[in-house]
Amino acid sequence: xxxxxxxxxxxxxxxxxxxxxxxxxxxxxxxxxxxxxxxxxxxxxxxxxxxxxxxxxxxxxxxxxxxxxxxxxxxxxxxxxxxxxxxxxxxxxxxxxxxxxxxxxxxxxxxxxxxxxxxxxxxxxxxxxxxxxxxxxxxxxxxxxxxxxxxxxxxxxxxxxxxxxxxxxxxxxxxxxxxxxxxxxxxxxxxxxxxxxxxxxxxxxxxxxxxxxxxxxxxxxxxxxxxxxxxxxxxxxxxxxxxxxxxxxxxxxxxxxxxxxxxxxxxxxxxxxxxxxxxxxxxxxxxxxxxxxxxxxxxxxxxxxxxxxxxxxxxxxxxxxxxxxxxxxxxxxxxxxxxxxxxxxxxxxxxxxxxxxxxxxxxxxxxxxxxxxxxxxxxxxxxxxxxxxxxxxxxxxxxxxxxxxxxxxxxxxxxxxxxxxxxxxxxxxxxxxxxxxxxxxxxxxxxxxxxxxxxxxxxxxxxxxxxxxxxxxxxxxxxxxxxxxxxxxxxxxxxxxxxxxxxxxxxxxxxxxxxxxxxxxxxxxxxxxxxxxxxxxxxxxxxxxxxxxxxxxxxxxxxxxxxxxxxxxxxxxxxxxxxxxxxxxxxxxxxxxxxxxxxxxxxxxxxxxxxxxxxxxxxxxxxxxxxxxxxxxxxxxxxxxxxxxxxxxxxxxxxxxxxxxxxxxxxxxxxxxxxxxxxxxxxxxxxxxxxxxxxxxxxxxxxxxxxxxxxxxxxxxxxxxxxxxxxxxxxxxxxxxxxxxxxxxxxxxxxxxxxxxxxxxxxxxxxxxxxxxxxxxxxxxxxxxxxxxxxxxxxxxxxxxxxxxxxxxxxxxxxxxxxxxxxxxxxxxxxxxxxxxxxxxxxxxxxxxxxxxxxxxxxxxxxxxxxxxxxxxxxxxxxxxx
Ligand SMILES: [Zn+2]
Numbered sequence: 071x072x073x074x075x076x077x078x079x080x081x082x083x084x085x086x087x088x089x090x091x092x093x094x095x096x097x098x099x100x101x102x103x104x105x106x107x108x109x110x111x112x113x114x115x116x117x118x119x120x121x122x123x124x125x126x127x128x129x130x131x132x133x134x135x136x137x138x139x140x141x142x143x144x145x146x147x148x149x150x151x152x153x154x155x156x157x158x159x160x161x162x163x164x165x166x167x168x169x170x171x172x173x174x175x176x177x178x179x180x181x182x183x184x185x186x187x188x189x190x191x192x193x194x195x196x197x198x199x200x201x202x203x204x205x206x207x208x209x210x211x212x213x214x215x216x217x218x219x220x221x222x223x224x225x226x227x228x229x230x231x232x233x234x235x236x237x238x239x240x241x242x243x244x245x246x247x248x249x250x251x252x253x254x255x256x257x258x259x260x261x262x263x264x265x266x267x268x269x270x271x272x273x274x275x276x277x278x279x280x281x282x283x284x285x286x287x288x289x290x291x292x293x294x295x296x297x298x299x300x301x302x303x304x305x306x307x308x309x310x311x312x313x314x315x316x317x318x319x320x321x322x323x324x325x326x327x328x329x330x331x332x333x334x335x336x337x338x339x340x341x342x343x344x345x346x347x348x349x350x351x352x353x354x355x356x357x358x359x360x361x362x363x364x365x366x367x368x369x370x371x372x373x374x375x376x377x378x379x380x381x382x383x384x385x386x387x388x389x390x391x392x393x394x395x396x397x398x399x400x401x402x403x404x405x406x407x408x409x410x411x412x413x414x415x416x417x418x419x420x421x422x423x424x425x426x427x428x429x430x431x432x433x434x435x436x437x438x439x440x441x442x443x444x445x446x447x448x449x450x451x452x453x454x455x456x457x458x459x460x461x462x463x464x465x466x467x468x469x470x471x472x473x474x475x476x477x478x479x480x481x482x483x484x485x486x487x488x489x490x491x492x493x494x495x496x497x498x499x500x501x502x503x504x505x506x507x508x509x510x511x512x513x514x515x516x517x518x519x520x521x522x523x524x525x526x527x528x529x530x531x532x533x534x535x536x537x538x539x540x541x542x543x544x545x546x547x548x549x550x551x552x553x554x555x556x557x558x559x560x561x562x563x564x565x566x567x568x569x570x571x572x573x574x575x576x577x578x579x580x581x582x583x584x585x586x587x588x589x590x591x592x593x594x595x596x597x598x599x600x601x602x603x604x605x606x607x608x609x610x611x612x613x614x615x616x617x618x619x620x621x622x623x624x625x626x627x628x629x630x631x632x633x634x635x636x637x638x639x640x641x642x643x644x645x646x647x648x649x650x651x652x653x654x655x656x657x658x659x660x661x662x663x664x665x666x667x668x669x670x671x672x673x674x675x676x677x678x679x680x681x682x683x684x685x686x687x688x689x690x691x692x693x694x695x696x697x698x699x700x701x702x703x704x705x706x707x708x709x710x711x712x713x714x715x716x717x718x719x720x721x722x723x724x725x726x727x728x729x730x731x732x733x734x735x736x737x738x739x740x741x742x743x744x745x746x747x748x749x750x751x752x753x754x755x756x757x758x759x760x761x762x763x764x765x766x767x768x769x770x771x772x773x774x775x776x777x778x779x780x781x782x783x784x785x786x787x788x789x790x791x792x793x794x795x796x797x798x799x800x801x802x803x804x805x806x807x808x809x810x811x812x813x814x815x816x817x818x819x820x821x822x823x824x825x826x827x828x829x830x831x832x833x834x835x836x837x838x839x840x841x842x843x844x845x846x847x848x849x850x851x852x853x854x855x856x857x858x859x860x861x862x863x864x865x866x867x868x869x870x871x872x873x874x875x876x877x878x879x880x881x882x883x884x885x886x887x888x889x890x891x892x893x894x895x896x897x898x899x900x901x902x903x904x905x906x907x908x909x910x911x912x913x914x915x916x917x918x919x920x921x922x923x924x925x926x927x928x929x930x931x932x933x934x935x936x937x938x939x940x941x942x943x944x945x946x947x948x949x950x951x952x
Contacts, residue, residue, distance in 0.1 A: 327419060
């Protein structure tokens with residue numbers, strides 16, 4: 071399609087893009103990364119998709135951003151790894167099996183095939199030889215192997231636990247998968263509590279490292295680092311022991327240990343609260359409180375964690391009749407149980423200090439418990455407790471030997487006294503809890519262990535991996551794992567003793583599969599290990615990771631954890647998996663909603679968008695932008711946009727419309743605008759070819775733009791004004807776009823710079839000599855290449871460029887071209903702008919005054935009289951006051 075014919079032709083993106091996509095597939099240039107290549111490695115990674123079968127605009131935005139970064143890195147001399155794969159275990163496939171009777175495996179493979187074709191239509195420079203699919207046994211074999219590494223390291227264990235149960239998806243969820251309203255991240259069901267035997271990974275062993283190393287992640291958004299730090303939730307304080315006192319007043323051997331971040335308030339403790347599930351509750355409750363306590367425990371067991379701890383919910387509790395001795399003051403105080411204390415956090419017991427904790431204050435007021443101030447603000451003797459606890463730091467009162475100490479000194483002194491006298495110790499506590507990875511579903515990676523009555527939990531020997539999912543499962547959707555119903559699958563001989571034993575029937579959380587996929591890309595065909603250490607150490611950490619903010623905690627925290635575990639097992643040699651992270655904003659579509667009925671109206675049904683009405687009721691509609699979704703009819707199908715305008719236009723629009731981290735509002739008019747820009751570049755090259763311009767004069771040079779720049783510098787006569795203006799535009803664009811393609815990425819301003827350069831070429835190319843014209847055209851195409859790769863390739867070939875435009879090095883800015891010989895000087899008469907004057911850029915004040923006075927503007931407005939005053943602002947203006 072590139073014969074040099076001097077005529078007019080039309081920009082037909084569909085035909086042109088398919089041609090280049092086929093060309094790239096048959097002769098990959100740069101997209102297949104080899105460890106042996108000379109350039110420094112650069113790993114550009116998009117978060118891999120779940121294969122739903124349909125590519126949506128959010129995917130397109132994510133992958134286009136990564137592709138521009140990858141292409142720019144290649145032109146800068148890096149050897150780039152840009153892979154793609156499929157996060158393909160999970161509930162949608164199992165639900166399809168239940169609803170439609172299809173098998174999850176083939177259903178998933180079909181979706182993958184269809185999405186892979188849609189992805190290829192975007193012109194992404196992906197190395198498809200490294201594709202990974204988490205539901206294929208050549209991948210999940212290694213997920214199982216990594217689980218066994220965790221088991222061997224003592225980091226995988228089973229325990230009975232009160233867990234989050236999703237009643238819709240009929241499975242348990244990790245804490246990270248329950249949102250702040252207590253709903254499932256996937257099904258949106260209100261999560262219930264159940265007691266089940268489950269597998270956990272000991273992420274808490276790494277809590278301090280996961281927190282500390284956030285400081286090293288300078289290429290991550292601050293927001294994501296803060297979210298992780300809050301989730302890990304480190305607090306320093308003390309564990310203090312309150313001895314239980316018998317009914318006759320004697321101190322017993324039983325103690326209740328509380329965790330507090332405010333040991334300085336211990337003299338203000340007027341009760342102790344246990345979680346209703348606390349193991350001491352049953353034995354300490356006195357006979358006359360028995361019935362009330364049992365009723366209360368039953369009530370609380372039916373509440374979710376969120377209901378129990380939400381700030382706006384009332385706190386409820388009952389006394390259990392027993393007492394403890396406050397170890398600091400010696401005073402006897404009552405034991406209560408209350409819904410707001412959780413067994414899973416800390417010690418499952420807290421001391422109630424109503425004067426200095428708002429939640430305790432509310433609770434104490436409700437149950438008429440004493441409120442005893444023991445801290446006053448610095449510089450005052452009293453604090454009025456008018457409906458509020460005083461939660462700040464201050465000075466201790468009513469605290470015996472600690473009176474007069476300031477809070478932080480008092481904390482240290484009280485912890486020291488507790489340690490010396492044996493009633494407590496300093497303690498660090500984390501909010502993070504162990505990662506629950508058991509799922510009672512079929513379409514996941516089987517947990518590779520066998521339960522034997524004699525030997526206990528026996529790992530499946532490595533040479534017997536993978537433990538494959540059976541094909542003949544039945545899907546009822548009635549709950550319970552389909553694997554548990556397949557006795558022929560789970561009944562096996564124990565690998566240790568040979569006696570009859572059972573396979574584990576739980577599968578792993580799919581987040582386990584996705585917490586190491588970025589390692590497999592480095593060595594995807596390794597059949598003896600999940601990856602070789604040399605390969606992962608060569609490519610990782612990932613230089614630029616791109617994905618949605620919704621993974622700020624879940625996926626990113628689990629991946630950081632597993633990386634540290636594998637480092638400690640000697641399997642890799644770095645601390646963090648992702649050096650830099652870009653969280654791209656959402657793609658939003660125009661949304662119409664009838665405020666009367668609450669119904670969403672498809673944009674196609676809205677006749678007049680400037681005055682939108684419900685076609686059925688005639689009600690005026692609310693119009694706004696919201697994340698694209700099927701239920702709101704506000705989605706735009708990438709395939710339709712590509713069919714109409716081509717992938718290059720879609721890419722240009724997405725990059726131009728908003729900075730990468732910000733939400734993007736889809737706008738058809740702006741898509742049209744980018745399509746016209748592509749057409750204009752097409753015509754500019756065509757006009758140049760019709761003039762006989764060709765880049766083939768520099769076919770022997772590695773960098774065409776550099777060769778053109780040298781030819782310009784060798785010209786033996788000075789540049790005319792059009793020539794120096796065009797050169798300035800070219801090298802301004804080279805510098806600015808180079809800057810925009812470095813973190814922080816500014817693709818939107820980079821596209822704006824391309825438009826400016828194209829304008830400058832329109833304005834001045836005809837008055838320019840050949841080397842200057844060719845320098846401008848070659849720079850335009852080379853700079854365009856990462857953004858609109860198909861059009862840049864096609865026009866590069868049409869214009870006689872040598873080889874592939876994507877193998878051109880990134881052009882270098884000629885600083886000399888940026889220097890202005892003359893600058894425009896504004897001439898004002900009595901403060902009013904009356905015209906402009908081109909003056910030498912280096913003219914001094916006196917010269918500027920002379921030039922202004924000698925100008926036609928002065929002659930016209932001063933009518934020959936000398937001005938009474940002259941104000942000169944060098945480089946800007948001269949104001950002549952008559
Ligand atoms: Zn055994």
